Amino acid sequence: MPTLLALDASSTACSVALWHQPAGRDADVVARFVEAPREHTRRLMPMVDEVLAEAGVALADLDALAYGHGPGSFTGLRIAAGTAQGLAYGLGKPLLGVSTLAALALAGHRRLHLRYVLPALDARMGEIYVGAYRCQDGELTSLAAEAVMPPERLTLPPGHEEADWVGVGSGWTLWPSMNANLQAGISQHLDDWQPAAEELVRLAAQRYAAGERTAPAQAQPVYLRDQVAWQKSR
Template identity: 35%
Template structure:
């Protein structure tokens, strides 16, 4: 089902999973902006693919998903945020929005590793012993990590790093035939994956709803973020784009 609001195109989903707490999740790290509400009634989710308009679209998206779920923001028990890595600008916008909602509602905030959530969302769909979530970094570079798929969940084997695509190829060749790269846009890595002999999974299924099970688990374990100290997982320092010569 497609919904339209001015220049924005939304994908709307009503999922059947349910949770005892009402959780508002935000995922805007890269390539799309997604908001979901999960609770006893299930999960309602909306996604905007005009990712460059994150600042303009995120609050209308929150309002729209709350309306779709037929609840008020004051009904939210927990806020979940995809913490990165990703776009510097979008990470800051997502964090500012989540903190503003947390201060305004007094709901606690839980941050979820984007890499872990991306890998977990693929684990439920891909039969592979190892998963390599990948997110675009600077031009020609990717953030990536390595997770092992276990019977009881995921195990982080190698922490998130970032490197040019050719170095990523060397990393993948060590796991030829035993891993799958999970990435929203396959095209920049398709040739590398083919040369390294590994699979590639188009992660268009990764949205804000993917954060909710991990956020619920962290909340139950008491892993709440401090609003005074929490920051996005930037992974590297911001470098402004070089201005062209006049």
């Protein structure tokens, strides 16, 4: 099993997680999560040191690094990507960028055994970042492309309207602005959840096992708003 380190700073929280397999034991995750608005730069590396020390793992033992590539806070995404990129360059290790929306969906599946999850993050400017996932046995299937949109435009994925959908993430604080048809299809919404490295590292481990690798030079935050602007300018 690989030894992976994941970093996330996509929201007001800051988190780090290590995936490793001690000798003779199942794979384990050591994680730290703290609310730290505007303190991500100061907090990330001490948290890395903490999880490595707790697990008895050295930086040189890592097989790869992962980071929350977005969507999320513009500044936070750059901090996580830059920190992971710097470590990867120094160690000569590959990188894996992981969706923060997918991490929220996995959190809902792991904590509450949710099957159909609509992760949404507050994108400011009256918009949300949103995705749609079916979750089963720790695996995620995307049912709609991740997008940024006004909350009133959000709909359930076609063909899956009758599923038991649950919304998670800060985007659901905009519930009053969402359309009535959508609200009728949501059994509950949990708007105080934030992306966390604990889920990022689990998703990264799945992808690493499938053979995915990215060179450090290719580390890129995902700014969905940039993609929309580019498409409109074509």
